[in-house]
Amino acid sequence: MSNLFKIALRNLLRYKRRTVLTASLITIGVVFVLVFVSVTGSFKKMMVAQNTDSMLGQLQIHRKGYVASIDNLPLNLNLKPEAMARLEKLLKAQPEIEAYAPRVKFGAMFSTFVETTNIRLNGIYPEKEAAVVPLLRGRIIEGKKILERGDILIPELLAKGMKVKLGDTVVIVATNKDGSVNGKQFTVAGIVESITGPGGRDGYVHYDDALEVLRTEGTEVSEVAIRLKDFGQLHPFVAKLDTILAKELNKQGKPIFELHSWEKLSPFYNIARIIEVMTFFMKLMLIAIVLVSIMNVMIMAVYERIREIGTIAAIGTPPRRILSMFLLEGLCLGIGGAILGNIIGTVIVVILDMMKITYDFGRQTGLVLHAEVNPVDIVVLSIIVIIISVIASLQPAFKASRMEPIKALKHV
Amino acid sequence: MTLVAAESIHKVYRVGEIDISALKGVSFTIEPAAFVCFVGPSGSGKTTLLNLIGCLDKPSGGKLTVAGVDVATLTRAEGAAFRGEHIGFIFQDFNLIPVLTVYENIEYPLLMVQDIPAKERAVRVLSLLQAVGMMEQKDKYPDQISGGQKQRVAVARALVTNPKLVLADEPTANLDHETAYQVIGLLKKMRNDLKTTFIFSTHDQKIVGEAEIIYTLEDGKLLGRQVKGGDQQ
Numbered sequence: 001m002s003n004l005f006k007i008a009l010r011n012l013l014r015y016k017r018r019t020v021l022t023a024s025l026i027t028i029g030v031v032f033v034l035v036f037v038s039v040t041g042s043f044k045k046m047m048v049a050q051n052t053d054s055m056l057g058q059l060q061i062h063r064k065g066y067v068a069s070i071d072n073l074p075l076n077l078n079l080k081p082e083a084m085a086r087l088e089k090l091l092k093a094q095p096e097i098e099a100y101a102p103r104v105k106f107g108a109m110f111s112t113f114v115e116t117t118n119i120r121l122n123g124i125y126p127e128k129e130a131a132v133v134p135l136l137r138g139r140i141i142e143g144k145k146i147l148e149r150g151d152i153l154i155p156e157l158l159a160k161g162m163k164v165k166l167g168d169t170v171v172i173v174a175t176n177k178d179g180s181v182n183g184k185q186f187t188v189a190g191i192v193e194s195i196t197g198p199g200g201r202d203g204y205v206h207y208d209d210a211l212e213v214l215r216t217e218g219t220e221v222s223e224v225a226i227r228l229k230d231f232g233q234l235h236p237f238v239a240k241l242d243t244i245l246a247k248e249l250n251k252q253g254k255p256i257f258e259l260h261s262w263e264k265l266s267p268f269y270n271i272a273r274i275i276e277v278m279t280f281f282m283k284l285m286l287i288a289i290v291l292v293s294i295m296n297v298m299i300m301a302v303y304e305r306i307r308e309i310g311t312i313a314a315i316g317t318p319p320r321r322i323l324s325m326f327l328l329e330g331l332c333l334g335i336g337g338a339i340l341g342n343i344i345g346t347v348i349v350v351i352l353d354m355m356k357i358t359y360d361f362g363r364q365t366g367l368v369l370h371a372e373v374n375p376v377d378i379v380v381l382s383i384i385v386i387i388i389s390v391i392a393s394l395q396p397a398f399k400a401s402r403m404e405p406i407k408a409l410k411h412v
Numbered sequence: 413m414t415l416v417a418a419e420s421i422h423k424v425y426r427v428g429e430i431d432i433s434a435l436k437g438v439s440f441t442i443e444p445a446a447f448v449c450f451v452g453p454s455g456s457g458k459t460t461l462l463n464l465i466g467c468l469d470k471p472s473g474g475k476l477t478v479a480g481v482d483v484a485t486l487t488r489a490e491g492a493a494f495r496g497e498h499i500g501f502i503f504q505d506f507n508l509i510p511v512l513t514v515y516e517n518i519e520y521p522l523l524m525v526q527d528i529p530a531k532e533r534a535v536r537v538l539s540l541l542q543a544v545g546m547m548e549q550k551d552k553y554p555d556q557i558s559g560g561q562k563q564r565v566a567v568a569r570a571l572v573t574n575p576k577l578v579l580a581d582e583p584t585a586n587l588d589h590e591t592a593y594q595v596i597g598l599l600k601k602m603r604n605d606l607k608t609t610f611i612f613s614t615h616d617q618k619i620v621g622e623a624e625i626i627y628t629l630e631d632g633k634l635l636g637r638q639v640k641g642g643d644q645q
Contacts, residue, residue: 003523003524004524007509007511007512010511010512011511013511014510014511307505307507308507308509308510310507311501311503311507311509312509312520312524313492314466314468314495314501315495315496315500315501315520315521315525315569315570316492316493316494316495316496316497316499316521316525316573317492317496317524317525318489318492318493318496318525319488319489319492321524405468406463406468406469409468409503409507
């Protein structure tokens, strides 16, 4: 095999300019795809992290039917203490879970005594919430980083619109599930940065305060947000937990819980999908470049060496070896292009990362592009290029191996 | 045992709508270690005959056996294997592989056709390089040596697999007379040393004189057989 490689490499070097041109085409294709995948991958990663680590959590459990009515924040579809106890027992038994945080969510009136508006509030356990959505504290642009009882964190837009400052007293008025109205005074303890996406304009109060406003006795939970030890295991874990939760039935024999990963809860998943589709088409373009350029060069190589093929066939070279010889030429071109492309692409991505390019995403401005090359992308791109190189060489190589020596020797 | 036996072989080529008979009932036998020449003008059927003997083509009629094997029965892969094991080729245009050195060109059939181990390859290649007088040029590429030297390399390549038979189609056509005589002399020497059968074709009457058995072809028919120092039939 090493001798076949040696011959293949020498044949490629025979037409240096053509080989360099073809390898350059492949290299440029790989560079483009790698830079695109790295930059969009970094953007996607940032976007997913903003969604999962700032607000949503990586997955959420609700009472069955809650998500269908989630815009109404239905209090009558909260998890009751007994169901919550069963759920906590189940969650504690899952080694994949790093942390979980119960929340009670409700809509309320926000009054500064001068003006009133509406607000979506999350009743949270600050420590548990911080463990599940670690970027939340980073979003508190003013005020205390730790929410205490009697405190309220309000979104930046609301603070600006209502001219509310830290330390101001505000009133929250909410209707509980029985229809009665209750109010409670809070101190503005922090202002939360607005971000794009669901929950980006939510306010936060302590869980116990939330229950007090809602006049709820015992534990009531709208959702349980979960953070995994390994985000890469999200989908297998969702499948596993789904199976476990499906066995939890109410008295009517129907499932109590429903489980959703962040993709089902955030519209930004569609952007992530668009990025994936664009990446797919970029890869298709790369495939086309490799296919056409290698096929072209290999067809030329076979055409130019017909007499040579006739000679080696006449002296007894088995057809499969002639086939291998030409396949290896295409393979070497592909490997060369892939290696060069990956090296140049990686260098470009590193430079882009060092340049600290900033961009805006929705309401967020000045986000820094952290471009990074994923080794998996390098492996995938290399495999694509190498496989396509071999496929592109197949037809010319097959033609060479099937050539009649007598006709090939007569070729002028 | 007869090495090559041809019994009334015919070869018809179809060019468009026309059938062209390149060989018309040719019969002959060639014994091992013979030094045979097929002579005749262009279009007489020399190359066609050599192609048939070399299992590069199949006869349209008659029977041709080489080393006891009916060449018409060989499949494509079997033909390649048979050639690789039993037949060496020397071409008019030398047909050396340009990306391989002299040494590597000679080594090629051992490596790519017969899968001979490295040590044995080296012994065989070096001994042939010595025999054809190309030891000093062993690391040169074909475009760095003369026509005569290229043909010497081609001779070594044809012999390196220890074939029973070496076929040379017009091996001196692209060489000047002095070089042509040297190459024919080399073929003869190799025949004497290795007892390999050599069959070559030429239309150069001076070179013909070097052969021990001469078959004359014309219009696809065998006109006669002449044995040097013997009878003419």
